[in-house]
Amino acid sequence: MDGRGSTTPASRPVTRRSKSYGRSCLEAPSYFWQTTGHLTVLKVPTSRGAAKSQNITNKVEPEHIALLVKNEWKLSYVTPLHGFRHTQLKLYSKHLSAFIVAEKQQGVAVEVGLELGFKVTFTAVLGMAETEEDAETVFIQIQSKPVFAAAGDSPKVVWRGWLSCVNGDPEYLRSLPPDFVSLPLFCTSGPESLTSLVKSWFERAFDCNFGTLNLNSTTLNWLAALWTGCHPTCNIRYLKLAWSLPTQPPLDISYTVNPQDAWELWSSVHPEESADDGIDIKEVESFMAGLETHFFRHFKIYLSAGKLVKVSTAIGSAHLDGKIKIGNSDYITTLLTLLTECALLKMPT
Helix, strand or coil, rough: CCCCEEEEECCCCCCCCCHHHCCCCCCCCCCCCCCCCCCCCCCCEEEECCCCCCCHHCCCHHHHHHHHHHCCEEEECCCCCCCHHHHHHHHHHHHHHHHHHHHHHHHCCCCCCCCCCCCEEEEECCCCCCCCCCCCEEEEEEEEEECCCCCCCEEEEEEEEEECCCCCCHHHHCCCCCEEEEEEEEEEECHHHHHHHHHHHHHHCCCCCCCEEECCCCHHHHHHHHHHHCCCCCCCCCCEEEEEECCCCCEEEEEEEEHHHHHHHHHHHHHCCCCCCCCEEEHHHHHHHHHHHHHHHCCCHHHHHHHEEEEEEEEEEEECCCEEEEEHHHHHHHHHHHHHHHHHHHCCC
C-alpha cells in the first residue's frame, strides 16, 4: 500500500399527514413533553447499505443542489419544530428578517460590518426527501447591503443555513405528534452571531431547541469505508485521514492513502460478491485496522492509541468537531442519511 504520513506536534402512533407538510420529530421542551404517548427507542445501527451513486439532479433542481455543495458547513441538531409549515416560508422570511433587525437595534452584535438591513429568503429544496416520513429540506439565506455600496450593487450573501431530514427512522418519526415537523439536521455557514440569532428566532417561533452536533470516530470510520467503496464508480482521488494522539505535547498525524490501495484493502474485507451489498461494522473496523497496521509498519506509531478527527476524499470531508463539506452531489444521500441518524441520536431523551 502506497501511503504517506506526516506527524506534527501540535425518543402514540398518530394520523399520517400529507407529505407536503413533512413529518414531526423529536422534542420541544414545553409542547412536546405535554403530549401523551411514547417515543420509539433509537438504536445505533451496526450495519448499513453501501453508498450508491444517485443522479440527484433528476429530482432536485441543479441550482438548489449547488447551494449545498462545496461550502463547509457547521452541524447542529434541532428538536421538532412545533407548527412549522412549508407553505409559510415567505412569511418566515419576513419575520426572521424583522427579528434580526430588531435585535441589532437593541445592541446585539452582528459581525457582518456596516449594513442597511437584512433580506432573508427561505427556500424549499424539493426532492431531497427519501421517504414519506421525511420532511423536505429548507434552505435559508441572509443577504445584506453595505451602507456605502454603490446604487447598482447587489446585496451580499452573509449567511447560509439549511434544515434537513433524509431517511429518518420511520418507526420513530411515526410515533411523534402531528404538529411537529422533523428537520433534525441543521447546517450553517457564516458568522456565529447570525447563527445564534437564527437559532434564537426558531426557538421562539417553533418552541424547539438546538444543540451542537459533533461527530465521533465511529461515524468517521463509516464515512472512510463508505466513500472508499465508491472508488470504482467515482474516483475518490485520495483518502486523507487525520488523528490526534494524547501525547505531551499532543501529536497531530495526517495520513494520505492512494485511492486504489484503499479500495483494494476495502475489497479484501468486503468482497464485491457479498449477497445483500450490506456493510457490517466489523468490516469497517477491519478496514481501519488495516490502515493503522500499514502506518505502524512505516512509522512505528499506534494510531489506535489516538482519535480519528477527520476524513476527507473528493466526495466530501467530515471533522470530529461537526464540520462537513459535500464535494459530490451523487453521494449526498448517503452522507445526509448518516448525519440525520447522528442528529436524531444526539437529541435529549
